[in-house]
Amino acid sequence: MTSVSIRIAAANGDGVESSGALLGKVAALYGMEVFGNRGYQSVIRGGHVWNQVRIGDEKLYSYGDKIDILVTLNQDGINNQRGHLSENAIIIYDPSKCNIDGLNGTTYRLIPIPLLDTAVAAGGDPIMRNIVAIGAILKIVGIPMSVFEGVVKKMFSKKGEDVIKSNMKAATDGYNYQGVNRSYDIKGDGKPRYLVEGNVALSLGAYAAGCKYYAAYPMTPASGILHWFAAHTNKGVLYKQTEDEIAAINSTIGAATAGVRAMCGTSGGGFSLMVEALGLSGMTETPIVVVESQRTGPSTGLPTKTEQADLLFVMHASQGEFPRIVMAPRSVEEAFYLTADAFNLADRYQCPVIILMDLFISEHFETVSGFDVDSIKIDRGKIADQGGASGRFKRYELTADGVSPRSMPGTKGMAFIAPSDEHNEYGDIVSDILAGIGEHVAMRVKMHEKRMRKIATMLKNESVFVPVVQNEDAKHFLVTFGSTTAVATEAMLALNKRGLSVGLISFNYLLPLDAKKTKAILNGKHLIDVECNFTAQLAKVIMMETGIEIPDRILKYDGETLDCGEIVDKVTAMLK
């Protein structure tokens, strides 16, 4: 496998992000694998931002530990990125903007290109410096200009011929610049791929599942979802920006009660505000999907950095007990399928389903060859739509599997009250003057047990509540969940290459867990817990559910994702 990691670094507002996306799209169209990520701060202008695009000829699991090609538009780029460079990295820089005296005598290959002057000469806009650099990169990695032309023509079709022409000129000048020559042999297989961000895959999954209502209050890193929904309100989905996250989730519950598939999304801070209503969804057995995309730390934390420290929080948030499902997609592609499944599970078990994302999986991008849309089947669960039943409708009927048929407002003769108070089968509350009276105490117990029975039903009917095992016969296993799975896969492959017998056990559905099966999978294996938090929350969940303790741990909580090399080194040391 050959791959190259290219990082474009500059100040916010210099167009780094769109350049990364453009480069990624060109490679994806050429039939290469792409895995990209971005680094930025909570500022709109200035600061130091980067976009890293890794291109390869086989499936990629990370954006790469080290930078093979650095494009820097300013001095900060050199100063801040030096520590990330691979030994023989190529550095493309603009001599009018960067002083490279400090790099003399290093192993790096320095390619000065007057990016700004070339851009201005080509068409006038300084932002096109990036395009000159992209032209040079295409030459270095071996992508023909014709592929670039196709992307640019589509991208700027609305902006007119002149814009396309100047972009082509800027890129061609970069491509042909003296000293720029092909240095990598990566082959595209000619099969164009899509380049998709985690939040977009999730939104598409929701859309495919028939989600019609999305409510949110803007918060990084979940905002990508609201941007997607807002941009597609002319395609049969309603996006409602609310006054706060409390209104977001409550309006989602209102929409779901009225019968549409509904979702809300936020980060940990907003989720904190949603907690009370999460319990309302549990109590009224209203199916909703809630996205929680984690960032680093409590309170405002590091708003533009990633972490996996909200696992226990989303599993336990709210007073009281009620069934809920927690899932954490392990890749961009899986964000699509899991989200679609979330809506079916919510409807089938009439409970909240939480999709636990994080900044990394929400905002990084990967190539996907396509989504198997045909495999998405919509199952709305038990719906009472016959109407005209004699007597009052028992919305909360005490059923054997815990799931009671629900009706939607507008259905004839099937009215009921969805109550946040404890209630009887009709939804009449047994909490106020009736609380503590014999038969109503019994009803509380029966109703609580009915709701909780849904957990056993889920475990019986669904096969997903167990971890996924790779390299079954290995001696040692990395154990992880959600977004960290990708880099752990890469680490496993690297360790295997070193001759170490390492497998991977990854969790995408975390609650409920089939404790018996999970225990059977984990038992007797040497496990190494790998996750991005301080307290090893997944290991705690495993301990709670199976009694299995995992003392060996690789934990990270600096706001960045784990590097493959970091895992490989630590595991190698542990196994010595």
Add this chain to the structure above:
Amino acid sequence: MPQNYSSGVKPIFCPGCGDFGVYAALTKAFQDLNVDKDNLLVVTGIGCSSSIVQAFGCYGIHSLHGRLLPIAMGAKLANHDLTVVGVGGDGDGYGIGSAHFLHTARRNIDIAYVVMNNETYGLTTGQASPTGLKGYKTKSTPFGVIENPLNPLSVAISAGATYVARGFSGDPMHLAELIKNGITHKGFALIDVYSPCVTFNYLNTYDWFRSRIYKMGADSHNVGDKGAALKKAIEDEETNYEKLPLGLFYKTDKPTYEELDITLQNGPLIKQPMPTEDRIIELLGENR
């Protein structure tokens, strides 16, 4: 055929509670309008007043304290063929739910919102609410309220509500008219109701209200004039709560949120078709 708006479950109010008058008025309003019960959704919050939802035998959500408006909004946006009526207390709507009150009004969503304003937290046994008058002594304000009372009418008018009225639970016939017109009004309608808490509010009693309220005549002010409506809405403050006007303060016709929302141009969300496979693949294609 006239419909029966009773589930057989009675609201659980203390004998003599003002909320019985609101219950009577709501029932009469539903009857007079003959609202289709299968398409009627009543959403309440939490408080003595909110238990009313159990009584009507229509679809209902007895939600969280202060959250009835976002829930009602979500339901209305999901299916705007429904008649959605929000009903709650003053603590619920003007205290813990105040942000939602402002923003739901501002959006002019077609919801009628009836607030049983007893200037007290009834269910939690008698603390001062945001509408409690200065000097009002309660368990939570043993030395008297020192905050200024919130004026729900002027707030609603400023925030963008398009129908703002006030009734008195001691006059359910008059109140029923205000509620009826609020339900048929297109847009966000606030009907604030003086509804005495006979158990905890010793200050704002039936007698206290009766000696101060008066019904505004048709010529009291131009209800379409926002400035005049605001002036009328602060008459209580200006007269040191000696004169409390009742009736319609403000009414204007503006497009509702549902009329403006681009998605809802194709009909109620719930009736819109599921996306086709081609459409999904087309949207995936944006990522190429």
